[in-house]
Amino acid sequence: MNALTHSQASRRDFIKTSAFSALVGVMAARTADSKTPPTIEDFQRLGSELPPANFTPLFDGRTWASWQHDPHLDGVWEITDGVIRLRTDEPPRIRGKSYDLSTTRKYKDFILMIDWRLPGKPEVKPHQWLMDDGQFHTDAAGKVIMKDHLTWGDSGVFLRGVRAAQINIWCQPCGSGEVGTKFKDTQATQEERMKTMPCIRADKGPGEWNRFIITLRGDRVDVSLNDKDVIQGARVKDIPVEGPITLQNHKDAVEFRRIFIKEVEH
Numbered sequence: 001m002n003a004l005t006h007s008q009a010s011r012r013d014f015i016k017t018s019a020f021s022a023l024v025g026v027m028a029a030r031t032a033d034s035k036t037p038p039t040i041e042d043f044q045r046l047g048s049e050l051p052p053a054n055f056t057p058l059f060d061g062r063t064w065a066s067w068q069h070d071p072h073l074d075g076v077w078e079i080t081d082g083v084i085r086l087r088t089d090e091p092p093r094i095r096g097k098s099y100d101l102s103t104t105r106k107y108k109d110f111i112l113m114i115d116w117r118l119p120g121k122p123e124v125k126p127h128q129w130l131m132d133d134g135q136f137h138t139d140a141a142g143k144v145i146m147k148d149h150l151t152w153g154d155s156g157v158f159l160r161g162v163r164a165a166q167i168n169i170w171c172q173p174c175g176s177g178e179v180g181t182k183f184k185d186t187q188a189t190q191e192e193r194m195k196t197m198p199c200i201r202a203d204k205g206p207g208e209w210n211r212f213i214i215t216l217r218g219d220r221v222d223v224s225l226n227d228k229d230v231i232q233g234a235r236v237k238d239i240p241v242e243g244p245i246t247l248q249n250h251k252d253a254v255e256f257r258r259i260f261i262k263e264v265e266h
Contacts, residue, residue: 051113051260058103058245058259059084068102068244076249077101084256086155086249088120102161102244109266112214112245115258116169118153122206125151130172134193149173152206153252159216160243165236167214167223169254175201176210177223177230180237195234202228209257217266 051057058066061082069077076090076099084101093099126146129137136144151171159165168178179196202225204210213224219239223231247256 155254158246198230
């Protein structure tokens with residue numbers, strides 16, 4: 001194939017510049033109307049990574065379209081460089097307010113794709129040690145043993161807006177993806193705990209981007225982390241029929257980007 005002529009290259013660059021300028025105008029309009037959800041076309045114009053067909057973007061990289069970002073969340077959650085960031089220097093909290101970040105829409109059954117990372121500085125701290133069987137490491141008397149291990153943050157994604165359906169993001173040796181903090185349920189059987197524990201640690205290193213693909217149908221959830229199936233068919237008790245997608249504020253630095261959802265039949 002012949003190289004582009006000078007005039008062809010100039011025309012190509014002009015088209016790219018014009019398309020980007022048009023997108024900036026679209027995004028600016030959406031800043032004024034934050035309830036207008038982003039579309040696949042927005043991402044195509046911007047050149048961002050696209051999800052598979054029939055997925056809807058929940059984050060346009062620039063505005064709070066699709067998210068319930070109330071005034072008390074100013075200075076807590078922010079958007080910079082196409083990323084949703086939780087600040088660690090947030091202002092004093094108002095009693096009775098939630099500082100998690102939720103979508104404006106509620107969802108029933110869906111497949112959620114979301115990229116996340118914990119950008120905090122790794123530190124060695126004493127922490128409860130959650131074992132692969134979903135129970136804390138204890139001594140002979142049954143007392144939970146605190147162990148020093150490397151940690152750089154903690155967060156999670158609440159499915160249908162409830163903690164019982166939290167997909168954990170953390171630095172436990174078992175890895176991220178644990179469902180619903182089942183380890184705290186004293187009535188849960190060993191089999192139930194095991195179902196909600198990652199079968200493999202698939203997290204990347206400190207500060208690196210990870211990708212969840214979470215499938216929720218009824219009260220059953222599957223979780224893929226970085227193309228590894230870490231949870232299959234875990235049951236979430238007492239989960240509501242529908243609810244928002246919620247990003248947890250655990251007061252540790254966390255970042256999210258490339259958030260897409262596809263609603264499915266149960």
